[in-house]
Amino acid sequence: xxxxxxxxxxxxxxxxxxxxxxxxxxxxxxxxxxxxxxxxxxxxxxxxxxxxxxxxxxxxxxxxxxxxxxxxxxxxxxxxxxxxxxxxxxxxxxxxxxxxxxxxxxxxxxxxxxxxxxxxxxxxxxxxxxxxxxxxxxxxxxxxxxxxxxxxxxxxxxxx
Amino acid sequence: xxxxxxxxxxxxxxxxxxxxxxxxxxxxxxxxxxxxxxxxxxxxxxxxxxxxxxxxxxxxxxxxxxxxxxxxxxxxxxxxxxxxxxxxxxxxxxxxxxxxxxxxxxxxxxxxxxxxxxxxxxxxxxxxxxxxxxxxxxxxxxxxxxxxxxxxxxxxxxxxxxxxxxxxxxxxxxxxxxxxxxxxxxxxxxxxxxxxxxxxxxxxxxxxxxxxxxxxxxxxxxxxxxxxxxxxxxxxxxxxxxxxxxxxxxxxxxxxxxxxxxxxxxxxxxxxxxxxxxxxxxxxxxxxxxxxxxxxxxxxxxxxxxxxxxxxxxxxxxxxxxxxxxxxxxxxxxxxxxxxxxxxxxxxxxxxxxxxxxxxxxxxxxxxxxxxxxxxxxxxxxxxxxxxxxxxxxxxxxxxxxxxxxxxxxxxxxxxxxxxxxxxxxxxxx
Numbered sequence: 001x002x003x004x005x006x007x008x009x010x011x012x013x014x015x016x017x018x019x020x021x022x023x024x025x026x027x028x029x030x031x032x033x034x035x036x037x038x039x040x041x042x043x044x045x046x047x048x049x050x051x052x053x054x055x056x057x058x059x060x061x062x063x064x065x066x067x068x069x070x071x072x073x074x075x076x077x078x079x080x081x082x083x084x085x086x087x088x089x090x091x092x093x094x095x096x097x098x099x100x101x102x103x104x105x106x107x108x109x110x111x112x113x114x115x116x117x118x119x120x121x122x123x124x125x126x127x128x129x130x131x132x133x134x135x136x137x138x139x140x141x142x143x144x145x146x147x148x149x150x151x152x153x154x155x156x157x158x159x160x
Numbered sequence: 161x162x163x164x165x166x167x168x169x170x171x172x173x174x175x176x177x178x179x180x181x182x183x184x185x186x187x188x189x190x191x192x193x194x195x196x197x198x199x200x201x202x203x204x205x206x207x208x209x210x211x212x213x214x215x216x217x218x219x220x221x222x223x224x225x226x227x228x229x230x231x232x233x234x235x236x237x238x239x240x241x242x243x244x245x246x247x248x249x250x251x252x253x254x255x256x257x258x259x260x261x262x263x264x265x266x267x268x269x270x271x272x273x274x275x276x277x278x279x280x281x282x283x284x285x286x287x288x289x290x291x292x293x294x295x296x297x298x299x300x301x302x303x304x305x306x307x308x309x310x311x312x313x314x315x316x317x318x319x320x321x322x323x324x325x326x327x328x329x330x331x332x333x334x335x336x337x338x339x340x341x342x343x344x345x346x347x348x349x350x351x352x353x354x355x356x357x358x359x360x361x362x363x364x365x366x367x368x369x370x371x372x373x374x375x376x377x378x379x380x381x382x383x384x385x386x387x388x389x390x391x392x393x394x395x396x397x398x399x400x401x402x403x404x405x406x407x408x409x410x411x412x413x414x415x416x417x418x419x420x421x422x423x424x425x426x427x428x429x430x431x432x433x434x435x436x437x438x439x440x441x442x443x444x445x446x447x448x449x450x451x452x453x454x455x456x457x458x459x460x461x462x463x464x465x466x467x468x469x470x471x472x473x474x475x476x477x478x479x480x481x482x483x484x485x486x487x488x489x490x491x492x493x494x495x496x497x498x499x500x501x502x503x504x505x506x507x508x509x510x511x512x513x514x515x516x517x518x519x520x521x522x523x524x525x526x527x528x529x530x531x532x533x534x535x536x537x538x539x540x541x542x543x544x545x546x547x548x549x550x551x552x553x554x555x556x557x558x559x560x561x562x563x564x565x566x567x568x569x570x571x572x573x574x575x576x577x578x579x580x581x582x583x584x585x586x587x588x589x590x
Contacts, residue, residue, distance in 0.1 A: 044519070048263070049358035055510050056358030056495045058519045062511070065441035076438055077390035079525045151363040151490060154527045156519035 001096060013094045013104055016131065016138050021087035024159055029074065032159055033067035037132060040064055041142040044160050047125065050146045058147075058156060070159070080157040084113040085122065087160075100133035101141070108145070110160060112153075123149045123160060174199045176580050178545075183408075183571030184552055185545040188537035191367035196578075197486040203578055204465055205231025205483075208331040210317070210324035210338075212467030212480055213237045213247065215494055217321060217356045223266040223281060229482050230325060230466070235314065236260045237323060240281045241268065245318060247325040248283035248311035259311065283311035319343070320350035322467070322478065338463065339405035345412045345461055348452055349471055353499040357510065362491045362518035366530035368465075368483035369574070371491065374526050375460055375468045375479075376411045376566035378402070379550050384529055387521040390438050398457070400561040407576070408569030409464035414456040415561065445511040448473045464573075472522070474505065475512035487534055491527075493517050 001009070016035070023031040036042065044058040061067050074080075087110050094104040105128050112122035125147035132141045145160040174195035179185045190196055205211060211230040214237060218226055225238035227250060234250040236259075252259050252272040259272045259279065269286070271278045278287035285306040293299025314325040317334040324334055331337060338346065364371070374380070378400060382388055404411040440446070448457065451474065459471035468479040470493075480492040493516070497509045516523040537544070548571075551563040575581075 046358075046360060049360075052264075052358070054356065054358030056360060056493075056513055057510065058360050058513070058517060060511055060514055063442060066445070066514075069440045069442060072438060072440075073387055073390070073521055077387045078521065079384065079386065080528050151361045152518040153363055154365065154531060155362065155524040157524060 009096060009102065010092070010094060012138060013102060013131065014092060016140075017089055017092070017104075017106065017127075020140075021089065025085050025087055029071045029158065032071065033064050035140055036064050036067060036143070037134060037139045037141055038064045040067075040140060041144070042067060042140075042159070043143070044145045044147065044156070046150045047146050047148050048150055050144075058152065059159070067159075074157055078157060080155055081115055083122075083158050085158060086111045086113075091126075094131075102131040102138070104129045104131060108160070120153070121149070122153060123147050125149065125160070176575075176578070178571065178575050178580055181572075182552070182555075183568035183575070184548045186548065186571050187545045188540060190574075191370060191534065191537060192486050194486050197483070199578060200483070201231045201233075205233065206327045207577070208326075208328045209465055209577075210326050210331060210334050211465060212463060212478070213316075213323045213325055214480065215321055215354065215356060215478055215496060216245075216318050216323055217354055217496065218264075218494070219245075221266065223268045224264075225260065225267065225270075225281070226264045227260050227262065228480070230314075230327070231483055234258060235325065236270075237316065237325065238281050245316045245323065246282045247314040247316045248279075249314070251312065252277055253285060253309040253311060254288075279311055283313050285309045285311075320346060321354055322346070322350065322463075339410065341403050341405050342410045342412065342461065342463065345403070345414075345459070346463075346469065349459065349469060349476065354476075354496045355499050355501075357495040357497055359495065360493045360513070360517045362493070362527060363484070364489055364491070364527040364530055365487060366489060366527070366534040367486055368481055368489040370530040370533055371481055371489055371526070372462060372465070372468075373567045373570060374530060375462050376413070376570055377564060378413050378415070378561040378566075379564055380529070381415075381458075381561065384525045385522045391440050391443070398561065400559050400563075401456075402558050402560075402563065402566055404566055404569050408566075408571075408573035409577070410462055411566040411570065412459070412461040413561075413566065414454070414460075415458040417455050417457050445508070445514060446473065447508060449505055449508065462570075464570075470516060472516045473512050474509050475516055476509065477516065491518075 020035050040063060042061045049056050087108055090107050092106040094102050097103055105126055107126050110123045111119050113119040125145055128144040128146060130141040131138050176187050176190045176196055178187060213228050214226055219239045222239050222241050222243060225236055227234065227236050229235060235247055236250045237247040240246050250258050250260050252274065254275055254277045257272050257274040259270050268281050269278055276289045277285060280286050288300060288306065291300045314327060316325045319334050319338060335343060399416040401414040401416060457473060461469040466481050468481060470477045470479055476496050478494045480494060482490040484490055495513060497506050515521050548564040548568050551557055551560060551565055555565060557563065
C-alpha cells in the first residue's frame with residue numbers, strides 16, 4: 001500500500017469511529033445500528049473473560065436487528081438514569097485485509113456524567129473491529145469493546 | 161468535670177429498632193449506619209454463616225486459586241495437592257500484607273512480597289528468610305515456631321459444586337445450614353456437572369441488603385422491569401412457588417409459565433407498563449429450552465449472605481454479593497452451563513447474558529432502584545422505616561408473586577442474628 005493510500009485509509013477509519021462515537025455521545029441512538037452491516041457482531045466483554053478465553057459478554061448482538069431491539073428497549077422499556085457519555089479514542093491501528101476489509105483496534109475511554117453533574121471514568125478498554133466496504137461506505141462487520149473497567153458502575157444501558 | 165457521664169450513649173448507635181415483630185417495618189438505619197455495618201461484619205460475616213466464595217469449576221485443578229471476600233475480609237480459596245479445598249485469609253501472618261495479589265491463578269505455594277514469608281497452598285508457613293540468621297546476625301529467636309504462624313484458615317465445604325467458607329467453628333455443616341427447603345431447589349439446578357463461562361461485575365451505590373431483599377421480592381418484577389411487559393414476556397398471573405428456610409434467611413422463588421396468560425390483568429389495573437405494539441425484531445434469544453421437570457422462566461434463590469442462584473430462561477448464574485461499606489456493594493455474576501450442553505444450547509445461554517447481568521434487559525433496573533432507596537433514606541435512618549405489607553395477612557401463602565412475605569421473613573432472621581430486639585419483644589419482656 002502506498003503511503004497516501006495508508007493515510008487515506010487511516011482518515012476513513014478515524015472518520016468512521018468519530019461518527020460512531022458522536023452518534024452515541026449525542027444521544028442519536030437510533031443512528032447507532034446503521035454503522036453496522038445487517039449480519040454483524042457487536043459485543044461488550046470484560047477483558048478478564050476475553051483473556052481467559054471465556055465467552056460471557058455484557059452485551060452480545062449477532063445481527064443488526066438485535067441492535068435495533070436494544071435501542072427500542074432502552075427508549076421504551078428500561079429504566080435508568082440518563083447517561084451522558086463522552087468517548088475518547090487513541091492508539092488507533094488499522095490494516096487492510098484484502099480489497100474491502102479492514103481490521104482495526106484502538107483504545108477507548110468513556111467518561112459518563114450523571115444527572116447530578118458528576119463526571120467519572122465509566123469505562124476504559126479497547127475496540128477490536130472488523131470493517132467492510134459496502135455500497136453505503138464503510139460499516140462495522142464486527143465490533144468488540146473489550147473493557148478493563150471490570151466493575152460496571154451501577155448498570156450499562158447505552159452502547160460503547 | 162465528668163467526662164464519663166457525658167459519653168455513656170454512643171454504644172447504642174449500632175442498635176436498630178424494628179417496631180414490628182414480623183419484619184414488616186425495617187428501620188432505614190440498617191442500610192446506612194457504619195456502626196451497624198461493623199456489627200454485621202462481626203455477627204454475620206465473621207459469625208455463624210457459610211459465605212459463598214465461587215464455583216468449584218472455577219478452580220478445577222490442584223493449585224488453582226481465586227481471591228475473593230467474606231464480607232470485608234479478603235480470602236483466597238484454592239485446591240491443594242490432593243484435590244481437596246482450602247481457604248485462608250489473604251493476610252500475611254508476619255506484618256499483615258496481602259499475600260496473594262492476583263484475582264486468579266495456579267500456585268502450590270504463596271509468597272508475601274514484603275519479606276518473602278512463604279506458605280503452602282493450604283496456608284501453612286513453610287519458609288521465613290533469614291530465620292536462622294547469617295554470619296553475625298541472629299535471625300529469629302530459637303522459640304519461633306512456624307506451625308504457630310500459618311495463615312488464618314477457614315472451614316471450607318462445597319455443596320454440589322458451590323463453594324462456601326466460614327470463620328465459625330460452631331456453625332452446622334453446610335447441608336444443614338442450607339436446610340432441606342433450599343437443597344431441593346439447589347439440586348434442581350446443580351443436578352449434573354457444570355462448566356464456568358465467565359463473570360461480569362457490577363458496583364452499586366447501595367447497601368448490600370437492599371440487593372438481598374430485592375432478590376426475595378417478586379412484587380417488583382413486573383413493575384420495575386418493564387422489558388417483560390413491553391415485549392410481552394411475563395404476566396402477573398404466572399404461577400409462583402416460594403419458600404424459605406427455617407430462619408427466613410435463605411429463600412427461593414420460581415415463576416412457572418402458564419399457557420393461558422393474557423394481558424387483562426395489566427390493562428385492568430392500568431399499570432403504566434403495558435403497551436401493545438412493541439415487538440422485538442429478533443426475539444430468538446428469548447427462546448426457552450426445557451431442561452427441568454417444571455418449566456420455570458425464573459428461579460431466583462438467595463442463600464444468605466453472599467449468594468443468589470439464578471436461572472432465567474436458559475441463563476444460569478451464581479451471583480456473589482459482596483458488601484463494600486454501608487453504602488456500596490459489588491455483585492459478581494458467575495455464569496455457567498452444563499458440561500453436556502449442545503453447541504446450540506451453549507450459544508443460547510451466552511446470548512441470554514443479555515437478559516440478566518449489569519446490562520441485562522430484565523435486571524439493569526435493580527441497581528437503579530437500590531440507588532434511589534439509598535439516596536432517599538439519607539438523614540432519616542433511625543426514625544423512618546420501610547413498609548412491607550403486601551400479602552401480610554396471608555403469611556403462609558406460597559404461590560403468589562404479589563408478595564413481600566420472603567422479605568419479611570428475611571428481616572426476622574436478620575434481627576435474630578444481629579441481636580436486635582423488636583419493640584413487641586421488649587414490651588412482652590417487661
